[in-house]
Amino acid sequence: MDSRENKKDLIQKRNTHQDEKLCGRREFLKGAVKAAALGGSMMMTGCGTSLTGSKEEFVLEWKEYFKGNYRLMTQEERDETVRRMERLAKLKMGADVKISSRGPRKQVLYGYAFNISRCKGYMDCVAACVKENNLDRKSKTQYIRIFEKEHGNMNVTSGNGKYFHEVPAENHFYMGVQCFHCENAPCIKACPIKATWREPDGIVVVDYNWCIGCRYCMAACPYWGRRFNWNKPEVPLKDLTRKQHYLGNRMRTKGVMEKCTFCVQRTREGKMPACAEACPTGSRVFGNLLDPKSEIRYVLKNKKVFRMKEDLGTDPKYWYFMD
Amino acid sequence: MKRCPFQRKLSLILILSFLIFFGCKEYSEHTGGVTVTMKEATAPFDDKEIVESIPRIPKNPVLVNTRYQGGFFWTETRHDKIERFRCSNCHNNNEAPIDKAAKVAHGNIVLVHGPENKPLKCFTCHNQDERDFLNTERGTKIEMDHSYQMCGQCHFRQKRDWVGGAHGKRISYWAGKRTVMNCASCHDPHSPKFAKKWPKTYSLALSD
Numbered sequence: 174m175d176s177r178e179n180k181k182d183l184i185q186k187r188n189t190h191q192d193e194k195l196c197g198r199r200e201f202l203k204g205a206v207k208a209a210a211l212g213g214s215m216m217m218t219g220c221g222t223s224l225t226g227s228k229e230e231f232v233l234e235w236k237e238y239f240k241g242n243y244r245l246m247t248q249e250e251r252d253e254t255v256r257r258m259e260r261l262a263k264l265k266m267g268a269d270v271k272i273s274s275r276g277p278r279k280q281v282l283y284g285y286a287f288n289i290s291r292c293k294g295y296m297d298c299v300a301a302c303v304k305e306n307n308l309d310r311k312s313k314t315q316y317i318r319i320f321e322k323e324h325g326n327m328n329v330t331s332g333n334g335k336y337f338h339e340v341p342a343e344n345h346f347y348m349g350v351q352c353f354h355c356e357n358a359p360c361i362k363a364c365p366i367k368a369t370w371r372e373p374d375g376i377v378v379v380d381y382n383w384c385i386g387c388r389y390c391m392a393a394c395p396y397w398g399r400r401f402n403w404n405k406p407e408v409p410l411k412d413l414t415r416k417q418h419y420l421g422n423r424m425r426t427k428g429v430m431e432k433c434t435f436c437v438q439r440t441r442e443g444k445m446p447a448c449a450e451a452c453p454t455g456s457r458v459f460g461n462l463l464d465p466k467s468e469i470r471y472v473l474k475n476k477k478v479f480r481m482k483e484d485l486g487t488d489p490k491y492w493y494f495m496d
Numbered sequence: 497m498k499r500c501p502f503q504r505k506l507s508l509i510l511i512l513s514f515l516i517f518f519g520c521k522e523y524s525e526h527t528g529g530v531t532v533t534m535k536e537a538t539a540p541f542d543d544k545e546i547v548e549s550i551p552r553i554p555k556n557p558v559l560v561n562t563r564y565q566g567g568f569f570w571t572e573t574r575h576d577k578i579e580r581f582r583c584s585n586c587h588n589n590n591e592a593p594i595d596k597a598a599k600v601a602h603g604n605i606v607l608v609h610g611p612e613n614k615p616l617k618c619f620t621c622h623n624q625d626e627r628d629f630l631n632t633e634r635g636t637k638i639e640m641d642h643s644y645q646m647c648g649q650c651h652f653r654q655k656r657d658w659v660g661g662a663h664g665k666r667i668s669y670w671a672g673k674r675t676v677m678n679c680a681s682c683h684d685p686h687s688p689k690f691a692k693k694w695p696k697t698y699s700l701a702l703s704d
């Protein structure tokens with residue numbers, strides 16, 4: 174009883190306070206939304222649906238625009254935004270996508286190992302990644318880079334990432350680089366608005382709707398792991414991967430950061446990332462670091478492994494190994 | 497009493513450094529990082545929750561007769577990959593019309609396996625008397641489905657890694673019952689070396 178009255182009081186106080194004071198940013202925006210929505214819907218009924226899309230689309234867009242940071246949402250809120258996005262994809266592109274909001278699995282920490290003595294530079298992984306993650310075909314965005322290096326060259330900052338000839342070339346080896354999902358990731362610390370974070374299963378993700386595109390994280394990453402959308406990403410409808418995840422391969426917009434997510438839409442369902450599944454040489458080992466019987470644990474225990482720029486203390490969950 | 501003018505600044509610095517110290521603690525708390533986290537994880541992983549969503553792939557897996565660190569594991573069958581299996585359909589004592597025999601004989605097989613001066617021959621691996629089977633150096637009859645045992649005779653290091661998980665690959669799923677590809681899923685047993693070919697795609701320079 175008491176507390177409720179107190180609340181009422183508080184609300185009243187707040188309201189009067191607001192009346193007195195200039196409108197806060199949030200209140201102002203909320204007001205603006207209502208006004209715009211009203212005006213917009215009036216316009217919409219006037220113009221019909223041909224020009225700016227339907228009223229439904231308009232309302233969904235506004236709701237999307239004023240939602241919170243994904244990490245702070247409850248599961249219900251996450252499901253809601255995901256449903257809105259599915260509907261918007263249908264309205265805007267005519268695509269039936271399925272967007273998941275599945276959280277991390279218990280007792281799972283993903284890790285990756287790359288066999289530099291087996292990779293032949295075929296780049297099936299790169300192609301599979303582009304397809305799976307709906308990467309922009311216009312700017313030819315790729316999460317994975319394969320570097321061709323001469324035997325004995327262990328300098329991580331050199332190597333030919335633009336080779337195009339028959340592979341494997343004599344006297345060369347190949348080294349794949351992508352986001353390493355650092356446990357102590359500098360990119361996360363660099364983000365001024367916490368639009369990028371580490372999930373409990375170790376995947377470093379970006380909320381594409383929260384990101385403001387400042388690219389601080391890109392500068393902070395010592396592994397060139399991040400990609401920026403300079404233009405609106407374009408994917409032909411027939412090539413669109415429809416099984417998506419909020420934190421993964423759903424369509425990005427212009428001006429936001431993206432990166433490898435260990436195919437969160439696949440791995441949280443028990444599947445291997447697209448790159449590991451596509452590799453014809455078995456150079457890519459993926460698994461659960463917390464599972465003592467997993468393949469990745471076998472590699473780390475029995476093989477000579479190293480990590481890139483280990484001295485930086487970023488603690489990547491991506492190892493290189495040799496036979 | 498007049499206070500030292502630096503005193504306030506000093507306490508501010510102290511508080512700040514305190515904050516910084518604890519701010520950084522978020523990570524340094526588990527010094528040693530992922531390596532230590534991993535070593536401490538010794539409890540068996542229970543993937544029941546994930547397994548429910550995993551269909552059994554492939555449909556007729558072969559139980560490997562070696563165990564890996566997690567117990568039993570499975571591999572793909574070879575029988576349905578071999579054209580015209582069973583071999584004994586042709587390799588028997590019945591007569592075959594010569595035009596048909598020429599069409600189905602193994603003229604297309606290129607054998608590049610083993611040392612150059614001492615290449616392998618058909619009956620290094622195939623059982624001469626029972627053509628549906630393979631034959632080890634010791635003369636043990638092996639089913640096609642268990643051909644990994646044949647490969648493991650010479651390539652024992654690769655086989656050890658295949659059993660453990662550093663060579664070869666799992667089929668589609670990282671969780672659930674472990675099912676891996678067979679040696680011959682990737683390597684042509686007659687010429688096992690990977691071919692030179694054009695890469696699937698190419699990369700542009702990074703824009704940054």
Ligand code: SF4
Binds near residue numbers: 358
């Ligand atoms: S590799 Fe780069 S983008 Fe990926 S987690 Fe590490 S610092 Fe961040």
Ligand code: SF4
Binds near residue numbers: 363430
């Ligand atoms: S580009 Fe986006 S994710 Fe990166 S630091 Fe800026 S806001 Fe954060």
